[in-house]
Amino acid sequence: MTELLLKQVKVMDPGGPHHDAILDIRVRDGVVTELGERLMKGAAREVSREGLHLSPGWVDLRAHFREPGEEWKQGILNGLDAAARGGFTAVAVLPSTTPTIDGRAGIDHLLHRSFGHAVKLLPLGGLTKGLKGEQLAELHDQRLAGAVGFTDDLHAIRNTRLMLLALQYSQGLPGEAPPIMVQPSDPYLTAGSQMHEGAMSTRLGLKGAPALAEQVLLQRDIALLAYAGGHLHVVTVSTAEGVALVRDAKARGLKVTASVAAHHLLLDDGCLRGFETCYKVWPPLRDPGHIEALREGVKDGTIDAIVSDHRPEDREHKVLEYGQAAFGIIGLETSFAVANTALKGRMSLRRTIERYTHGPRQVLGLPEVHVTEGMSADLSLFDPEENWTCEATDLVSRSHNTPFLGQRFTGRALGIVARGQVVLHPVLSR
DSSP states (O other), rough: OOOOEEEEEEEEETTTTTOEEEEEEEEETTTEEEESOOOOTTTEEEEEEEEOEEEEEEEEEEEOOOTTTTTTTTTTTHHHHHHTTEEEEEEEEOSSSSOOOOOOHHHHHHHHTTTTTEEEEEEEESSSGGGGGGSSSSSSHHHHHHHOOOEOTTTTOOOOOHHHHHHHHHSSSSSSSEEEEOOOOOOHHHOOEEEESSSSHHHHHOOEEEHHHHHHHHHHHHHHHHHHOEEEHHHHOSHHHHHHHHHHHHHHTEEEEEEEEGGGGGGOOOGGGGGGGGGGSSOOOOOOOHHHHHHHHOOOOOOOOSOOBBBBOHHHHSSSSGGGGGOOOOOOOTHHHHHHHHHTTTTTTTHHHTTTTTTHHHHTTOOOOOOTOOOOOOOEEEEEEEEOOOGGGGSSSSOOOOOOOOEEEEEEEEEEEEEEEEEOOHHOOO
């Protein structure tokens, strides 16, 4: 990139000096060199579009790129391309691959493969060896190699003492104590579950996962946090009880943060009436009462970040009878559109953007980014008012397991300016 001029763009930068201003912004060789109301074009490439907004770069805390082991579903570079299309300048990648990322070599592989891309890959290391929940992985080595947090993905840590040791040990790692990321779901209460337990699961004759499963394990982990200290991050909270527990823990001064998947803010368990496997996700889609609690948690700050929960699957694992199909959808390309559609009219755009910018950075202990002259450009471009319909051509991911094809959205990611590169959505490139 040499020089780029963004014309009459509205800055959404909560806490920043130019929040809510409409400015021209010049970026030269990866640095924001000038902000003003009427900047001369000069030799710059000019981008101008009605409704264009800009914010500090969005960070996604939860994406599965399937490399190593299942690159035909999606590899690292394809995943980073999908993240750029979705407006993200950084993405945290899960360790549940084949083999698992639970040592220095795995972290090194992720960073080497992603080197030079416009989107920064943030490696999440395995919390236990092989993600089996039996023995802590080499957390220190992974941290030194660049791991920003530790998780066993959807595998619950059943051993209470092991979870306690993880919280204690993490506090001695280099830098600020990294987040121990858990998706609280008691495996004994959810064994064989296919959807949320409620009226709809009874009607459809499918075994349901009770909200109690999230509540029980989260209560345990918060109690361990209060005893041991450290930083507990609750991944994809999905129930009203879960939101209430996190809210109470924060009020008590505990270092607990939480995220919610964008699709859990928009879709409910009624979507499964037709047994469509594209709606099969974990945690499962909940009923409207839980969705309202999640939206309120985003609004009041109980939930720190909105995540894509991007999980690619090929047709062989998804186009099956409902009970045999894999859990998961892709979400990087549609995350902002889904969340903005779900939250529009319920809370300010400022709060939504905070859950994509400052919130995720705080979870990972990264410094805040604000739009100022002299900053290394780390910017996301979007239009919060654009009405559009998601089509296959809008998806960059190799796998297309999404329920959102044909879905009408309000709000669209339009590109990124990051790491000395410009990646624009085709609608801006014309």
